[in-house]
Amino acid sequence: MGAGRGAESLSEAESAEPRFIAETGLEARIAHIVEPVAAALGYRLVRVKLSGLNGTTLQIMAERPDGTMTVEDCERLSRDLSPVLDVEDPIERAYNLEVSSPGIDRPLVRRTDFGRWAGHVARIEMARAAHGRKRFRGRLAGVEADRAAVELETPIDGETTVWLPLADIDEARLVLTDELIREALARDKRAKRGKELNPADAAGRVETE
Numbered sequence: 001m002g003a004g005r006g007a008e009s010l011s012e013a014e015s016a017e018p019r020f021i022a023e024t025g026l027e028a029r030i031a032h033i034v035e036p037v038a039a040a041l042g043y044r045l046v047r048v049k050l051s052g053l054n055g056t057t058l059q060i061m062a063e064r065p066d067g068t069m070t071v072e073d074c075e076r077l078s079r080d081l082s083p084v085l086d087v088e089d090p091i092e093r094a095y096n097l098e099v100s101s102p103g104i105d106r107p108l109v110r111r112t113d114f115g116r117w118a119g120h121v122a123r124i125e126m127a128r129a130a131h132g133r134k135r136f137r138g139r140l141a142g143v144e145a146d147r148a149a150v151e152l153e154t155p156i157d158g159e160t161t162v163w164l165p166l167a168d169i170d171e172a173r174l175v176l177t178d179e180l181i182r183e184a185l186a187r188d189k190r191a192k193r194g195k196e197l198n199p200a201d202a203a204g205r206v207e208t209e
Helices: 003-007 010-014 025-041 072-090 111-116 177-194
Strands: 044-051 057-063 096-100 121-130 135-144 147-156 159-165 168-175 205-208
Touching: 003 168, 010 168, 025 044, 025 057, 025 072, 072 096, 111 135, 121 147, 121 205
Parallel strands: 057 096
Antiparallel strands: 044 057, 096 205, 121 135, 121 168, 135 147, 147 159
């Protein structure tokens, strides 16, 4: 995707890909408000999180369809979200709005995330046990239909690769490894040369009150 993609709305296919990991309660209500605003600007919602550290912080993680999210993108989304959140007023107390990229050790929330980051190590927690356990750690090995393949660091009953149903995943995120950091730095260097944006830009973060 080109650098100007953030100025375009998402295609029908891009908008239609659901997150298999979704929020509940108040965070779900906020996500319902945020998603159409982000989509109109060409961004996809990754995660909504409310935290009580240093007051109440509303963190919105977002990205372009190609996985990139610059500081300018964060600023743009923050500017458009602020007035909408003011009108909808989902949080009944003062809060800080923080719009950020997913970061290097990013959450995996869509089917395509498992394909895009194949070859990297992830930590996965299941809502429902699979292969007799709920926690897995291993190298992503692709996705097929509604299942993701993981090459385990520790085999289960001699099996080194397991297939996990996406619908049963409670949380999944990349593990910060030297390999992942090297790739992020290499992409950042190419971005500075104007060849591509860094899809793992952990610095992309904007806070407003």
